[in-house]
Amino acid sequence: MKRIGVFTSGGDAPGMNACIRAAVRTALSRGLEVFGIYRGYQGMIEGDIVPMNSGDVSNIIQRGGTILKTARSDDFRTEQGRRKAAENLRKYGIEGLVCIGGDGSFKGASILYEEHGIKTIGAPGTIDNDLYGTDSTIGYDTAVNTVVQAVDKLRDTAASHNRLFIVEVMGRDAGFIALRSGIACGAEAILVPETPTYIDALIQKLRDGWNRQKHSSIVIVAEGDESGGAYEVAKAVKQNFDRYDVRVTVLGHIQRGGSPSAYDRVLASEMGYAAVEGLLDGKFNAMVGRQGREIVFVPFEKAIKHNKELNKHLLQIAATLSI
Amino acid sequence: MKRIGVFTSGGDAPGMNACIRAAVRTALSRGLEVFGIYRGYQGMIEGDIVPMNSGDVSNIIQRGGTILKTARSDDFRTEQGRRKAAENLRKYGIEGLVCIGGDGSFKGASILYEEHGIKTIGAPGTIDNDLYGTDSTIGYDTAVNTVVQAVDKLRDTAASHNRLFIVEVMGRDAGFIALRSGIACGAEAILVPETPTYIDALIQKLRDGWNRQKHSSIVIVAEGDESGGAYEVAKAVKQNFDRYDVRVTVLGHIQRGGSPSAYDRVLASEMGYAAVEGLLDGKFNAMVGRQGREIVFVPFEKAIKHNKELNKHLLQIAATLSI
Amino acid sequence: MKRIGVFTSGGDAPGMNACIRAAVRTALSRGLEVFGIYRGYQGMIEGDIVPMNSGDVSNIIQRGGTILKTARSDDFRTEQGRRKAAENLRKYGIEGLVCIGGDGSFKGASILYEEHGIKTIGAPGTIDNDLYGTDSTIGYDTAVNTVVQAVDKLRDTAASHNRLFIVEVMGRDAGFIALRSGIACGAEAILVPETPTYIDALIQKLRDGWNRQKHSSIVIVAEGDESGGAYEVAKAVKQNFDRYDVRVTVLGHIQRGGSPSAYDRVLASEMGYAAVEGLLDGKFNAMVGRQGREIVFVPFEKAIKHNKELNKHLLQIAATLSI
Amino acid sequence: MKRIGVFTSGGDAPGMNACIRAAVRTALSRGLEVFGIYRGYQGMIEGDIVPMNSGDVSNIIQRGGTILKTARSDDFRTEQGRRKAAENLRKYGIEGLVCIGGDGSFKGASILYEEHGIKTIGAPGTIDNDLYGTDSTIGYDTAVNTVVQAVDKLRDTAASHNRLFIVEVMGRDAGFIALRSGIACGAEAILVPETPTYIDALIQKLRDGWNRQKHSSIVIVAEGDESGGAYEVAKAVKQNFDRYDVRVTVLGHIQRGGSPSAYDRVLASEMGYAAVEGLLDGKFNAMVGRQGREIVFVPFEKAIKHNKELNKHLLQIAATLSI
Incomplete structure (x- = not known):
């Protein structure tokens, strides 16, 4: 793998920029070329793709939102749209993708693999923390x-x-x-x-x-x-x-919105780093997750389909302490 | 004047506590006794009145809300209610009041003077900044x-x-x-x-x-x-x-809500200080205001009835800069 | 166990109040009586001990510092001082202690057990995060x-x-x-x-x-x-x-200082809750810790003597991302 | 006047960006061309000068520091350096300058006028608030x-x-x-x-x-x-x-550092606006100031040489309230 793409998709979440920065710099340090894809799948279809170097991600770790922007893409719901997206990636020689987003974004990545063999690894970026397989999502x-x-x-x-x-x-x-x-x-x-x-x-x-x-x-x-x-x-x-x-x-x-907390900045850095390491290690169709102290890879299928349970113990504590 | 009362009334605003602290400590430094009246006019009617010393206002300058609480008082709209309020003030020997609040609160104070001769000085406490006679209100x-x-x-x-x-x-x-x-x-x-x-x-x-x-x-x-x-x-x-x-x-x-800004803490301190100085100087039925660099006293009548104009110059700047 | 005491010791840390609140309310909900001990071991020696109810810990979860205060105690380094501390606890019928502090505080608790049989459970309260057996300390x-x-x-x-x-x-x-x-x-x-x-x-x-x-x-x-x-x-x-x-x-x-982060408030709440549950469950001479997703009990001896290792993986990430 | 330059000089202060934005947009709205001069007088000497449009100052009002950077310039202390600076300004057709900075920066502007007839208007940007002729400086x-x-x-x-x-x-x-x-x-x-x-x-x-x-x-x-x-x-x-x-x-x-307060953003906007209006109105060698409710122009000479007095009344209030 010599060239990868990075994009954000779905609702934005604080820490997405920290994750972009980590993915870009980790990839560069491993000798890869990196491309930023703007506005998620829509930008992939429209060819809104630019090379990124280390300086492009300077001074963004503290910023909310996402410098790569994010958008809904109705075009990507069509076979034609996805074909166009895959063509654009091939045109740029992009062999792997880091997708920072939520369940909808990961579903899209799965289909892109099935139809066109594009290998994607996900980093869970959503304030809702509703992804199975990770204790915490970026932005939560x-x-x-x-x-x-x-x-x-x-x-x-x-x-x-x-x-x-x-x-x-x-x-x-x-x-x-x-x-x-x-x-x-x-x-x-x-x-x-x-x-x-x-x-x-x-x-x-x-x-x-x-x-x-x-x-x-x-x-x-x-x-x-x-x-x-x-x-x-x-x-x-x-x-x-x-x-x-x-x-x-x-x-x-x-x-x-807002500047990400220290916790989210570190988590996003770990996940962006792990995503690139994972891609290089042959992992794809999977999401980076944190479980306890471990960074793990969770198949997209599991992350999307399973329901993450609310911490029962916390519910009990809440009830006890609110007397 | 030997005893004064301090109360907050109307919607709460950040900086009210800083103003309470300033009024209490200024009064104590001038040899007065100070009473805190809880929940505005309602507490005045119910006799919810307690002596305050310097320590009672320690460590409150940075807190939002008001330690004296505030409430609507339907009782105070009745002659009977106001009579009861005046009786309670006399019972405690309270000769002057510092009222931190907005136009409704100052109207109440005016009536209390007309009917019962209670002398009140006001400090403008409202986030809305809608009081004539002061450039800025506490909380704005x-x-x-x-x-x-x-x-x-x-x-x-x-x-x-x-x-x-x-x-x-x-x-x-x-x-x-x-x-x-x-x-x-x-x-x-x-x-x-x-x-x-x-x-x-x-x-x-x-x-x-x-x-x-x-x-x-x-x-x-x-x-x-x-x-x-x-x-x-x-x-x-x-x-x-x-x-x-x-x-x-x-x-x-x-x-x-929220911890008051530095500006509001200083303004509230100046106004609480000026309110007590004003009372001792024979001022009442008037609101402390800031006009330019001056601390002034504005008759309640004016503060309530006149409409404060929006700064036209700022409107023009807003239009120019939003291009 | 019918009566427990709660105290903070060593350097203060944001979230200590959230932990006090959790310990007090959990104990009350289990039918225990709770006493607050002021200024750590020094207050224990001086008998600065007061009963606490649910309202005493209202509106403190968001405050930095510790409402129970903390202090160094040279007296507690003497046998005589510790005897006096133990006597005071007995006088109040206090059978178990929740100590929120760091390694020095836990050492003190160990000696108090050895010499006088006082059972203490610890909650790790220090910004330094330097306690073995927990991924994170309260305040970090x-x-x-x-x-x-x-x-x-x-x-x-x-x-x-x-x-x-x-x-x-x-x-x-x-x-x-x-x-x-x-x-x-x-x-x-x-x-x-x-x-x-x-x-x-x-x-x-x-x-x-x-x-x-x-x-x-x-x-x-x-x-x-x-x-x-x-x-x-x-x-x-x-x-x-x-x-x-x-x-x-x-x-x-x-x-x-400062208002504790959401993370620290939740962690402190979990730890205060677990400390009381632990005491009732016969645990003592041990610190509550979080390891991955689990709340655990770590013997004081281990928590104090072992060196917690810095996360090597994070060091590597730091090096990679700072290019 | 058809072309003006904007620069920041001396220590940076929060709100400088808001002032740059205001000056640039006001100038554009008046039909002027605007140039940004980087790193203060040093960039003026080195010709680090670029045209600015409305989009260049988008999304900067909330940022600390200065996008135009600032630097000390030993070269500007020499006659030769100042000549070079003036030549560069002429090369770009820049007829007037908006200088955001403190007393040292204004002194430099005065000399530049004396020696080369360059007309400069100043906006007081310093956290220290130590400039005569304005109640408040940008950043204070x-x-x-x-x-x-x-x-x-x-x-x-x-x-x-x-x-x-x-x-x-x-x-x-x-x-x-x-x-x-x-x-x-x-x-x-x-x-x-x-x-x-x-x-x-x-x-x-x-x-x-x-x-x-x-x-x-x-x-x-x-x-x-x-x-x-x-x-x-x-x-x-x-x-x-x-x-x-x-x-x-x-x-x-x-x-x-830090994101400027609302007060500083509004003050900086007013001052950037007034600086350009002033230049167009024939004002120069003067600083924009706020005195009470008025925006005024204060000759550099006065602003630099006079000592601004500390508010005596505030000193007295401080003494009274700290009892």
Whole structure:
């Protein structure tokens, strides 16, 4: 393998730049030539491909977003689009790809291999942490810190006004962001899609708290929770327990941005490094993952199809500490 | 005057604690006794009043919210409620009040003087900066910084995705937060209630930008803008110009919290100090304000009734720099 | 076991409060009575011991430092002092202790058990991460983030001036903070006590970089590095390669403070929870550790005597990515 | 005037990029051509001059440092160097300059006018705020916030350990950074060069505080204070009052970097805008200043030669509030 391509795909996540930097520099240090592919699969199809050297990734480790940009590609859903993408890669002599993205991106890479033999290794870049086979994805720690810092601010105002804040956080179908941020900001309740949400029990808990003079509270709701989100929860609470002044905050896209945390920068560096080492070592159709202290390679098939379980132990700790 | 009371009222704002600390310590240094009144006028009515010493305000200058809490008081809207409040103040021998809050709070103080002769001096504590007679209110600078930091994060993801973000910020009927934060984060457009909003012109500007390869943009909308807010603007843009992937973020209550900025801590310290000096100097029914380099006293009547104008010069700068 | 005590000891670390909160609330939820012991062993000797309930640990999870304070205790180094400490614990009926601190604190706990049968379980609270048996200590992630944010600021000014910054970070005899923060901020070189430091090689690297037009650089030096620290390194560089404008920054105690990161808050919560569960389960003279995904108990003897190794793989990654 | 040049000079300061952006875009909007001059006077001499358009200053408003870089220039101190600089400007047809920097930079501009008739307008860019004729310089507010955030972290550890921290801050010969940051972080004492420093009185104050159970304290020392800096103060305190565990922190160059505060971004935008308007209006050999609410033009001669006085009122407030 002499030439590889690097691209980011799907929703952006803080740390993607650190991963690009690591992949590019590791590849260069191994004597490879490296190409950056802009706007994910769409840029692959359009030939938006440029050579990258060490200086091109200078001073980006601390930046949110992705310098290679990312985009949805409807064209890539067509056989014709994928053929065009493969042709472009061949034109540049690109024999292997490092794809930084989530499950949709890895599915695309799998099809590209099946149809055209393009070998791709993945690095899990998503704030949602919803990929099987890795304890943590690139961007997850930063997103959790962003939530925690925002909720710290809400607590100031909650405590000053005796208010209840219902805070909706991202995570798609999963509760990873909600669970960790909920523990970290000392939320009185955390509602996640992985466990049944009983609004009655929540209201009883708030009532009990109020009677114990706990007059300000934070409830974290994952956007994928079956309650339907923060506004629905707020409505139900107001209807059944009117002592609190209830406010809703939907944190939204600030969770996707910002300078990556130290943890994400190191994780992204490790993963970008491992991705290139893996490619050179004959690994492909697989995602780099961290399991405990180990860096592992997880077949795309597993990473995509399996559901990652929420840490049960953390759920229990959350319940115990929020009394 | 031998005993004064200090309270916070209305929506909380970062820096209120710094102002409480300044008022308490200045009063103590002048030989006064100081009482903290909890939960604004409601606590005044309920007699939630405690003596404060220097140590009680230690280590609070950096905290958001207000240690004295704040609350709405329906009781205070009744003659009976106000009589009870005045009685409680007399019971404690409190001869003067420092009220940290906004226009509603100052109105209350005026009535309390008219009906019961209680002398109050105000310090403008509100993130909205909508009080006539002061260039800046306590909490405004912090709120603007909070918006700017959030929008910096959104820019990362906007730039990575070629997206347009419509960001709604607080400010009630006024555009002060929107204008300053819009300039500071380099927004492509700023919609404020003080000037007419032409959605057509906005769309044309976005279209022109797109044609000049400006593929990510930020539009700041004041919550009081006549367009009806960020969701309405987004709807109109989508209907008329579909190139952008448009996203809405409503920043919400995080704008009210957080550790106060250095600017707000110093301003709040100056104002808390001036409030007590003013009271001792026979000033009341007036708000402490900063005008240019001067600390001034503005009659409540003026501060409440006059509309503060948005800085026209800044509007012009915003228009010039967003090209 | 019906009554336990909780204390912090040694240097403070962000997340200690989160751990106190977790230990107190877990104990309460198990039906135990909990006492807070102020100022570590010194407070134990002086009887500075107070009962704690759930509300006492409200609103502390986000605060740096330790509400229980910490202090050196010369008295505890004497047999008489330790006897007094044990007597006080018995007086309060305290049968088990949760000690949040580092190796010195755990040594003290061991002696207290040997001499007086007091059962202690430890939670590793130190920014230095230098305890064997746990991948991460409470405070380490926050300290690394603090360093990274500071160095991000230095990079601005380094890049503007074509400067070389030599930055000294904490870590006592170990290079954990230096290594992770060095990777995370993309340092051009990282000097740690665990590996030999060749100043000549460093200078050659800087010279090579300069010739490749890399005109601003960051070198991270662990305070325990055998080079003697940042000032010594700067002196050597200046003497041998005079192109750079060399500046030294010793980050100092800001590394110990600040609101804990989400990671540290969750880790501290898990560890405080596990400590109490461990005590109830008959564990003592042992430290709670995290190894990979597992929470484990490591005998004090091992935690103290064994040297934790620096992650060799990270050293290699650092070398590769700093080209 | 058809072509202008923009450059930054002297020590870098957060907000310089915002000022560059404002100057460039204002000039373009007025139909001017704009050139960026790299590395200040040195780049002017070396002909490091490039045309700038609107896109070149996109996405820089939030970045610390200066994209145009800055450097000392020994060559510019020679007549020959300045002649070369003037020749280069003529070669590019540059008729006016916007210089963002401090007093040394403005002196250089004055000489360039005297000798070669080059018309320069200045924008005050320095964290030190030591320029006469403007209430605030670009970068000052950010530097003060950086100090305050650092000291907030130190307070955590000071309070946990009953420690006294002596913190040295920047400011060259002036105490502006020390005074504002000292008030904002509630320092127990602030030592500035503009007022006599009595170490005996400081020690007495610390002793009194200790006796009132104030067991942790922060003292801010301006680097230019006649005491000789933080280490000297610490030595004196230790010799005369040994109850405190005294620690020194020299904050150093982190004060120069970081993303500019909202205040500095707006101020820099106003000043960059005014500088270009001024040039077009025939103003030169003058600095843009903010005085109260007004943007003014101050002759270089005044700005450089006059000493800006420290706000006496703030000194008094600091003394009152630190009891």
